[in-house]
Structure formats: structure tokens, C-alpha cells
Amino acid sequence: MNCESCELKELEVEQFEIREALRCILHTIFFHRALGLVRPRDVDCELFELTYVQCGVPEVEKEIEEKINEFITKVSKHPNRRNQICLSFYEMKSKQSAWSSSKTERVYWERWFVNLQIINQRVNTKSKQTRVGLDHGEFTFEEKKLHRSALEASIRENLLRIIKFANEKMDHLPHIPPNVEGISYPYEIAILSSAESSLDILKRMLQTGHQTTLS
Amino acid sequence: MAAQPDPGRSTEQIVSQFLSKALHAILAARIPFIHGPTIPTSRPPRKRDRWFHLALGDPPPALEHPSGLLPNGVMEPLVVDILLSPREDPTMPEAIVERWVAQCEVPAPWSPLHSPAESSSNSFLVKRTYKKSIILLRSIYSVLRLLPAQRVFKMLCASNQSYNYDLTYRVSSFAEPFSRKEEAEFRSHYFSPVETQYGQLAVSVQYRPSLSQFNLEISSLLPPMLITDYVGSPAADPMRTFPASPSERSATRSSISYSFRGSRDGRPSTSAPASAPLFNRPHSWTGAPNEGPSHRAQPAHQPPTGSQRKPTFNFDEFKFSPPFYMSPTPSPPKFSGSYMQSPLRAESAPVSIPQSGTSKVKGLRSPNLSDPTRNFLPPPSPKSARTAEPSSQDSESKSFRKPDGLRISDAYSNMYGTPKGPKDGKDDSGRFSLSGSPRFTFSRSSSRISVPDDLDDPDFSYPFAVDDVDSSDSQARSNDGKEALDFGHASSSHKSQDAAVGELVHMLKTAAPLRDSTYSSQSSKSELQEEGLGSTSSFFMSRMASDALDELQSYKNIKEMLLSQSRAKLHESLRRNN
Numbered sequence: 001m002n003c004e005s006c007e008l009k010e011l012e013v014e015q016f017e018i019r020e021a022l023r024c025i026l027h028t029i030f031f032h033r034a035l036g037l038v039r040p041r042d043v044d045c046e047l048f049e050l051t052y053v054q055c056g057v058p059e060v061e062k063e064i065e066e067k068i069n070e071f072i073t074k075v076s077k078h079p080n081r082r083n084q085i086c087l088s089f090y091e092m093k094s095k096q097s098a099w100s101s102s103k104t105e106r107v108y109w110e111r112w113f114v115n116l117q118i119i120n121q122r123v124n125t126k127s128k129q130t131r132v133g134l135d136h137g138e139f140t141f142e143e144k145k146l147h148r149s150a151l152e153a154s155i156r157e158n159l160l161r162i163i164k165f166a167n168e169k170m171d172h173l174p175h176i177p178p179n180v181e182g183i184s185y186p187y188e189i190a191i192l193s194s195a196e197s198s199l200d201i202l203k204r205m206l207q208t209g210h211q212t213t214l215s
Numbered sequence: 216m217a218a219q220p221d222p223g224r225s226t227e228q229i230v231s232q233f234l235s236k237a238l239h240a241i242l243a244a245r246i247p248f249i250h251g252p253t254i255p256t257s258r259p260p261r262k263r264d265r266w267f268h269l270a271l272g273d274p275p276p277a278l279e280h281p282s283g284l285l286p287n288g289v290m291e292p293l294v295v296d297i298l299l300s301p302r303e304d305p306t307m308p309e310a311i312v313e314r315w316v317a318q319c320e321v322p323a324p325w326s327p328l329h330s331p332a333e334s335s336s337n338s339f340l341v342k343r344t345y346k347k348s349i350i351l352l353r354s355i356y357s358v359l360r361l362l363p364a365q366r367v368f369k370m371l372c373a374s375n376q377s378y379n380y381d382l383t384y385r386v387s388s389f390a391e392p393f394s395r396k397e398e399a400e401f402r403s404h405y406f407s408p409v410e411t412q413y414g415q416l417a418v419s420v421q422y423r424p425s426l427s428q429f430n431l432e433i434s435s436l437l438p439p440m441l442i443t444d445y446v447g448s449p450a451a452d453p454m455r456t457f458p459a460s461p462s463e464r465s466a467t468r469s470s471i472s473y474s475f476r477g478s479r480d481g482r483p484s485t486s487a488p489a490s491a492p493l494f495n496r497p498h499s500w501t502g503a504p505n506e507g508p509s510h511r512a513q514p515a516h517q518p519p520t521g522s523q524r525k526p527t528f529n530f531d532e533f534k535f536s537p538p539f540y541m542s543p544t545p546s547p548p549k550f551s552g553s554y555m556q557s558p559l560r561a562e563s564a565p566v567s568i569p570q571s572g573t574s575k576v577k578g579l580r581s582p583n584l585s586d587p588t589r590n591f592l593p594p595p596s597p598k599s600a601r602t603a604e605p606s607s608q609d610s611e612s613k614s615f616r617k618p619d620g621l622r623i624s625d626a627y628s629n630m631y632g633t634p635k636g637p638k639d640g641k642d643d644s645g646r647f648s649l650s651g652s653p654r655f656t657f658s659r660s661s662s663r664i665s666v667p668d669d670l671d672d673p674d675f676s677y678p679f680a681v682d683d684v685d686s687s688d689s690q691a692r693s694n695d696g697k698e699a700l701d702f703g704h705a706s707s708s709h710k711s712q713d714a715a716v717g718e719l720v721h722m723l724k725t726a727a728p729l730r731d732s733t734y735s736s737q738s739s740k741s742e743l744q745e746e747g748l749g750s751t752s753s754f755f756m757s758r759m760a761s762d763a764l765d766e767l768q769s770y771k772n773i774k775e776m777l778l779s780q781s782r783a784k785l786h787e788s789l790r791r792n793n
Contacts, residue, residue, distance in 0.1 A: 032353050035346070037260055037268045040356060044369070051360040051369075159361060160404075163354045167407040170347050176268075181260075 003108045004172050006165045008158045010082075010115040013151060018075065018116065020045050021155055022068050022085065024052045026189075028159050029087055029112050030064075031055045032166035033187075035173075036180035048152040052159065057182035067189045074191055075118055084192040087112040089185045091174050106186075109172055112162075119147075226341060226412040232266045233348050233416065234293050234317055237355055238386065239274045241315055244359040245297045246384055247371045249275050267349045269356070290413060292318030294390040297364055299429055300381045309383070310429065312364050314390060314401075314421045321414045340412060347409040348416070354406055355418060362422050367431060380431050393421075714764035721765055722772065 013021050024045060031040065031053045038055040045052070054061065067085070075083055090106040176184050242249050264270035297313040359365065364382070371382060393401065401421040408415035 028357060031357060032350060035268060035349055037265060037270060039264075039270045042360060049366065051365055053357050053360060156361060159357070163357050164407075166350060167354045170350055170407075173346065173350075175342075176346055176349075 002172055003111060004169045005111040005113065006162070006169075007113040008115060008161060009154060010117055011151060011154050011158070012117045012119045012147070014119060014147075015072070015076070017047055017151065018072055018118070019068050020047045021116070021151070022071065022114065023064065024048075024050060024155050025114050025158055025162065026064050026067075026085070026087060027054045027061075028052050028162050029166075030057075030060055030183075030187075032162065033089060033110070033185065034060065034182055035176045035184040036182045038182060047148070048155060050152060050155060050159075055182060060183060063189065067191065071191050074193070075116075078193060079118060081193050083116045083118065085114040085116070086190045086192055087114070087187065088190070089187045091185065109174065110169075226344060229341070229345055229348060230319055230411060230413065230416060233352065235274070236267055236269065236271065236352060237315075237317055237418065238293065238295060239271050240269075240352065240356050241295050241297075241359065242275065242384060243271060244356075245313070245364060245368055245382055247368065247382060267345075267352045269349070269352055290319050290321065291388045292316060294387050296385040296387075296390065298383045298385060299367070299426070299431075300383045301379060302377065302381050303379055311397075312367075312423050312426060313362065315418070316390070316420075317416070317418045319411060319414045319416050320408070337412065340410070344409055344411045344416075351406055351409055351416070351418065358404060358406075358420065362420070363424060363426050364422065367426060370431065378431055380429060711764075713761045714768070717761050717765040718768045721769055725769070725772075 008025065011021055023043075027043070031038070034055045034057060038057065041054045041056045042051055043054055044050075071083065071085060075081075088108050089110045090108040092104045093107045094102045094104045096102045174185060260270050263274070264272075293316070295313075295315040296311050297315075298309040299312050300309045301307040367380075368382060371378060400423060402424050404420050404422070406418040408417040410416075
């Protein structure tokens with residue numbers, strides 16, 4: 001089975017926007033991949049004029065929040081790095097080898113890469129430069145307004161991209177277990193930074209032994 | 216219950232259910248108040264929820280029978296137009312803001328999909344069709360939230376004010392193509408088709424990227440309404456329950472009427488009396504929402520106004536308000552069952568409660584059951600007022616029920632003593648104050664009325680406070696005894712005071728006028744005699760103890776007077792003799 005991967009457009013977010021941006025994206029992905037019975041729940045973003053859908057599975061919501069908190073903590077410790085969250089879906093398969101007993105291993109069949117660029121420092125730098133001017137307040141506000149609009153458009157574009165990808169790539173999906181509610185496939189959420197992402201991918205390639213298709 | 220279709224389930228059923236569910240999702244996300252209440256998570260999923268693993272709740276009655284959606288089969292396209300209809304100016308044309316098209320496209324004869332599949336692969340194809348349909352439905356659901364019309368929908372749903380536009384819909388099997396100019400104003404989004412045995416199930420949406428041209432704004436606030444049956448008004452029937460809002464009232468009415476219509480002929484129909492059944496016409500039906508709060512008081516189903524609107528389709532259209540459900544508003548204030556069933560409630564008006572302490576005692580002095588309206592009402596104790604409060608379940612009813620409950624409870628307590636309050640405290644006001652009728656109270660507790668535990672106010676005593684035989688009421692029993700003793704002590708001292716007052720009054724009435732002593736003595740004697748006879752006769756009219764004391768005192772006075780007169784006469788006679 002091929003492992004399909006989808007790399008989303010990089011988002012330039014401020015520190016306080018990370019949570020909402022990640023919620024939109026991760027929940028939308030889950031909504032399209034949690035193929036058990038769900039009770040969808042609309043959520044209006046607080047920072048953006050966006051409405052996304054949650055699948056209403058408390059465990060998923062909890063894990064997403066935990067990972068977002070972890071991500072925010074990591075970002076604050078290591079600023080100015082390209083940060084990435086990787087949401088992977090896999091299935092457990094037993095692998096029989098000639099010289100060892102069978103063992104179960106994870107076989108990833110889909111990966112989603114969410115790329116974030118934290119821009120706190122850049123805005124602050126600019127604001128410092130404009131403090132001398134008389135209209136530095138208006139400039140900062142205008143810049144933030146533009147940034148917010150651009151980010152909202154980027155998130156919307158990413159959501160549509162997720163929907164398109166989820167809609168187009170369906171043949172690789174494993175069989176849906178019967179009588180399941182909520183999550184139908186096991187998953188994992190990994191936080192990667194710019195220095196780790198390529199190494200981590202290489203590690204996984206070696207572990208799984210599958211070719212990763214690039215989007 | 217299997218979530219996935221059995222291998223034997225036909226593709227036709229899957230497609231039919233898919234179209235129905237897609238329509239449900241579209242209408243729920245575009246037409247305000249058409250959707251039912253939110254599904255409680257505790258409710259087990261129903262069969263219709265399990266279709267495509269997407270629980271959307273109860274569909275509108277129009278979608279109860281998905282087979283009626285496409286009477287000509289699943290190969291017929293389903294076209295759903297979402298329109299912005301101007302409310303204030305019906306002459307203005309409606310504008311389509313979204314057009315959803317779902318259809319099963321027959322593959323070309325040369326297409327590999329055209330060849331009939333083997334039976335062994337049919338099952339596999341059905342499963343794959345179903346799996347992909349699940350994802351396709353999720354995508355439709357998500358895209359609905361990302362399109363510009365979602366914002367308009369949220370505005371119309373969130374606000375209680377009426378806007379100058381309404382979101383309406385039109386479902387048909389044929390859609391007139393857009394003109395070139397209109398086409399240029401729309402963008403398209405195509406979902407990946409799902410392969411089925413009948414072809415490819417394709418869904419697409421054409422939408423306006425911007426709705427700023429419609430200048431959506433608040434048209435008017437809720438029209439001023441004169442509420443004549445407000446809570447506590449003399450005209451209001453106190454037994455009547457008040458709905459939460461006019462919208463809920465009309466929603467209830469409309470939903471009931473619509474469901475009746477739906478069940479009458481087995482399929483949803485329009486409101487127009489001359490209209491044909493819904494799907495006998497060329498597969499089209501339209502709906503307008505309840506049109507905001509200002510229109511909710513109107514009948515839910517109005518005669519078709521198609522003549523006033525620009526016909527955009529080449530078949531008749533029927534306008535009706537789609538079925539809508541009661542909005543999830545708080546429940547209206549309601550009386551408790553016992554409260555409503557109490558006969559006392561129907562008999563007596565709220566009784567005023569005197570504030571003075573003497574009046575309280577007065578009431579205790581004369582427990583005349585034959586005259587229940589006598590003013591022997593003790594003032595309410597603070598605890599009695601608390602227990603008369605309504606239950607905490609209905610916060611809206613608190614302010615409404617409290618004063619009435621308090622008054623009625625006092626009427627009860629004053630006449631028969633307050634019955635025992637309920638232990639659970641669930642509905643304290645009704646049960647505490649009006650736990651059945653007074654007669655019921657008597658019969659239940661063997662002519663004994665227990666004092667509630669929380670009425671520990673020492674100043675509050677009942678005319679018939681007696682011990683309760685119930686073992687759980689031991690505390691009340693002690694309170695009862697104490698109050699009974701207090702009752703006895705208080706009465707004797709108060710009786711003397713009342714007697715004194717009565718005597719004083721009587722003396723004032725019967726006091727001798729300020730005249731000549733000779734004349735006055737004779738006249739007063741005669742007067743006194745007359746009055747004494749009169750008063751004597753009147754003395755015997757009242758049998759009350761205070762009256763008896765008065766009588767006694769008056770006798771004493773008369774005696775004194777007579778004696779003084781006799782002495783005076785004696786002195787006079789002696790003087791004359793001398």
C-alpha cells in the first residue's frame with residue numbers, strides 16, 4: 001500500500017494564532033478520516049471568519065489540544081525555526097521474516113504535513129522600526145489587519161486543499177471496521193521542527209520500508 | 216446493527232439515501248430553523264443516523280421519505296438552489312447564491328464503467344461506493360461551512376432581528392442554466408465523483424464568491440406587541456401556561472400543522488389548497504423559512520405568492536414555509552401539577568396578609584371554620600416565604616411563580632395549617648403550599664396537618680398546629696407542641712387585652728351624656744335601663760368569649776350604676792324625711 005502524503009501550504013502565524021489555526025486544520029483532517037459514526041459539530045473560529053467541523057470524538061479533541069499545547073511550548077523554546085506537525089494514519093500489520101518471529105508494525109498509509117512559520121519576531125521588529133513615526137499605531141494595526149486577512153485566506157485555502165485531497169485519494173484507505181464510532185483508523189500526531197523533519201522522514205522510511213510519495 | 220450496507224444492498228438505495236442526506240445537510244446549513252434540535256450525545260444513533268456514518272439529526276418532514284425525492288429514480292439529477300429572497304420588496308427578484316447539483320452520470324458506452332460488473336465484484340463495488348460516499352458527504356458538509364452563504368446563514372440564525380433578506384431554497388430535478396453574465400458571477404467547486412454501478416455519482420456547487428452586493432441589513436426590529444395576558448394581569452388565566460416567545464408559539468403551530476399535512480397523504484405537501492401533491496409536479500418544491508421573528512406569528516403556510524415573484528423556472532412553484540422545529544428556547548414557566556389542580560386555587564383570590572402582630576393574634580383567637588374568610592391570618596414567616604419559592608429547575612418561572620405561590624401558600628396555612636413539605640424539594644412551591652386540596656390533606660393525614668420542618672419561626676403559629684404521626688416528622692412534632700403551648704399562653708393574655716378593648720368600646724357607647732344630674736339621673740336610669748335591656752339583648756347575640764367578658768363587665772357597670780342610683784335615691788329620701 002502506498003503512503004499518500006499531503007503537504008499543506010505554509011501558514012505565517014503569530015504566537016496567539018497557532019491554536020486556532022491548528023484546530024481548524026487538524027479537525028478538518030480528522031473529520032475526513034474518522035470514518036466511524038460521528039455527530040458533527042460546527043465550531044466558529046474566534047480569530048477568523050471561519051467555521052470548521054469537529055467529528056465530536058472527545059478523545060480526538062483531547063489529543064489535539066494536548067499536541068497543540070506541546071507545539072506551542074516547543075515553539076516558544078525554539079523560535080525562528082520552521083515548525084511542522086505531522087498527522088499520520090497507519091494500520092498494524094504483522095510482518096513475518098525468515099529469521100525472526102512475526103512482529104506487528106505500523107504501516108503508514110497517509111500523512112498530512114502542517115507547516116507553520118511563527119512571525120512574532122518579525123512583526124515586533126517592524127513595530128520597533130515604526131515606533132519613531134507619528135502613525136506607528138495605525139501602521140501596526142493595518143499591518144496586523146492585512147496579516148489576519150491573509151492568514152484567514154491561507155487557512156481557508158488549506159481547508160479546501162484538505163477536502164480536495166481527502167476526496168480524491170480514497171483508494172488507499174483501509175477497510176472501515178464495522179460498527180465503529182468516531183475514529184476508524186489509528187493515528188499519531190508528531191511535532192517536527194525544521195532540523196528534524198527531514199531526518200524524521202528518513203527514519204520512518206527506513207523503518208516502514210515503504211516508499212513515500214511526494215505530493 | 217451493521218453500519219455498512221450488506222453486500223446485497225442495492226446501489227440504488229445507497230444513491231437514494233446519499234441524495235437525501237446531502238439535501239438534509241444542505242438545507243440544515245442554509246435554511247434557518249429548518250433543522251431540528253441538536254442531537255443529544257446520549258441518544259443512541261438511529262438508523263438514519265447510521266447512513267454514511269453521519270448523524271445529522273431528524274430530517275425535516277419533507278425528507279422523511281427519500282424515495283419521494285426522486286420519483287423517477289436515482290438517475291434523475293437533484294438540483295438545490297439556495298436563494299436570497301428580499302423580504303420587504305416582493306417585486307424584487309430572488310437571487311441564487313448557491314446551486315448544488317448531485318446526479319448519477321451514466322458513463323459513456325465506450326467507458327469501461329459501462330460494462331456490467333460481475334456479481335462477485337458487485338459486493339466489492341458496493342462497499343467501495345459506500346465508503347467513498349461517506350467521505351464525499353463529509354466533504355459536502357465541510358464545504359458548506361466554507362462558502363460565503365454560511366455567513367449569511369449564521370447571521371439569520373443568530374439574531375432575533377429580521378433582515379431585509381431571507382434564505383430560501385428550491386429543489387428540483389431540472390435547473391435553468393445561468394446566462395453568461397450570471398455564469399461569470401459564479402464560481403464552481405467539483406467534488407470527486409464516486410463510482411457506482413449506475414455511473415458516477417457527481418456533486419458540484421456553483422456559488423457567488425461575494426454577497427456584498429445584496430447589502431444584507433437589519434430591516435426592522437420585532438414589531439411592538441401589546442401583551443394583554445402578561446403574568447399577573449387580571450385578564451390572564453392563572454392556570455394558563457405561557458409560551459416562551461411568539462416564535463415558539465408559531466413554530467409549534469407550524470410544525471404541528473405541517474406534520475399533519477405530511478401524514479395526511481403520506482408525503483409532504485404544500486399549503487396551498489389547490490396545490491397538487493408535492494412530487495406530482497415536475498419534481499420541484501420550494502420552501503421559505505419562517506422568515507425571521509417578525510413573521511413567525513403569521514400562519515406558517517401562506518398562499519402561494521408565485522404570481523408576485525418572477526418565475527424563473529418553467530413549472531409551477533409552490534411557496535410554503537418549511538417545517539421547522541421549536542427553537543431550543545427555555546421552557547416557559549409552568550405551574551406544578553398540584554398547583555394547578557388545587558381547588559382552593561380556583562376558589563379564592565389571594566388573601567392579603569396583615570402586618571401587625573395583634574392581627575396575627577386576632578386570627579388565632581377565633582378559628583371559625585364556618586367563615587374561612589375571617590381575618591385571622593398570621594403574617595408569613597421568612598421561612599415560609601422561602602419554601603414557597605418555585606423549584607430551581609425553571610429559572611424563568613421563579614419570578615413568575617413566587618408571588619402567587621406565596622400568597623396561596625399563606626392562604627392555605629392560615630386556614631388549615633401548612634401541610635408537610637416534600638422531602639426532595641423538587642417542586643417546593645407547588646407541593647409545599649398546595650399539596651393537593653385541603654380536604655386531601657385532611658384525609659391523608661387523618662385530619663391532622665403537619666407543620667413543615669422549616670417553619671421554625673417562633674412567632675408563627677397555626678391555629679390547628681398538631682403533631683404529625685409520621686415518625687420522620689419528629690422535629691416538626693416538637694415544633695408543633697411548642698407552638699401549641701405558645702398558642703395557649705398567648706390566647707389568655709390576648710383575650711384580656713381584647714376584652715378590655717371591647718369593654719372600653721362598650722363603655723364609650725353606653726356612657727351617660729353630660730346633662731343635669733336630676734334629669735340625667737332619671738333619664739340616664741331609664742336610658743340605662745333601656746340600654747341595659749338593649750345591651751343585654753345584644754349581649755346574648757355573640758357567643759364569643761370576649762363578648763362574654765364584655766357582658767360581664769357591662770353587668771358590673773350596670774350594677775354599679777344601679778347601686779349608685781339607689782344610694783342616691785336613698786339619700787334623697789332620707790333628706791326629705793328629715
